[in-house]
Amino acid sequence: MRVRVLGSAAGGGFPQWNCACPNCSRLRAGDLHLKARTQAGVMVCADAGESYLLNASPDLRNQILSTPLLAPAVSPRHTPIAGVFLTSADVDSVAGLLSLREFQPLHIYATKSVRRIVLEENRIFRVLERANPPVRWHDLAINTWFPLGTNASSGETSVRYRMVPLGNTFPDYVSEDLRRLLPPEEAVVGLVLANGNKQMFYAPALPGRSNEWKEWAESSDVCLLDGTFWDDTELISTGVGSKTAREIGHLPLSGAGGLLQEFHSQNRVRKILIHINNTNPILDEESPEHREVRDAGCEIAYDGMELDL
């Protein structure tokens, strides 16, 4: 199973269009110690040339165009993309679905709550129903293994997946009426992909309010984990927001109870940080924070990073 990071930044990307924080300003000025990044998304090539996207960021169209493996192979219309997994209904997880609206049959895998938010609160996404056959949504129960791929029903796939509940933060835009009806454990999930005895865990948003994620992270070969913020008060100290990292559903990397302290496993797990906010000092490859993350055994995802599982 081949895995490619299509985008490695948090919402807004890096640089962010309206941001003049030190990182964004230095990147715009050409500082070579920082690399531009698009908004987070991952491609997984499973069986028989079928590819799956893990989330659909607002940058998805350009990410597809810059990935030759995702080019159409058959005239007149075709895509190797068989489906899209959504780990939340956040704008940076779902907005890219609108870039897949050109009458292309696809499968979308999400919790029932995420599907209801996308379709009931945002009627614009019904544009996907114009495909023939229409885009098909699959409501996934959490904590349940499913076989992956169009051969799944015949038992010919070795790839399985499951969604792990990670937190109860629905996006701000969800109406009170709908929010009252939705089970909170379906708000934010991590995705476990297993290929034979190899396992990957994808959790670009990790609220850290329970410990279940750690078991999945520690039992995996590769983890792509929430690297959004270095510090819990980063948005406040950089003057771009008033909430803490934890208040908006992201465990910070540093400090007591932060990701580096909570997940310091020295075993075979490959730890890769993704969904990195443009204010995060680890984006500066010369910074002490960057060195601290590397010394803790973590890699920092970049657009185009590839790995095999």
Ligand SMILES: [Zn+2]
């Ligand atoms: Zn910035």
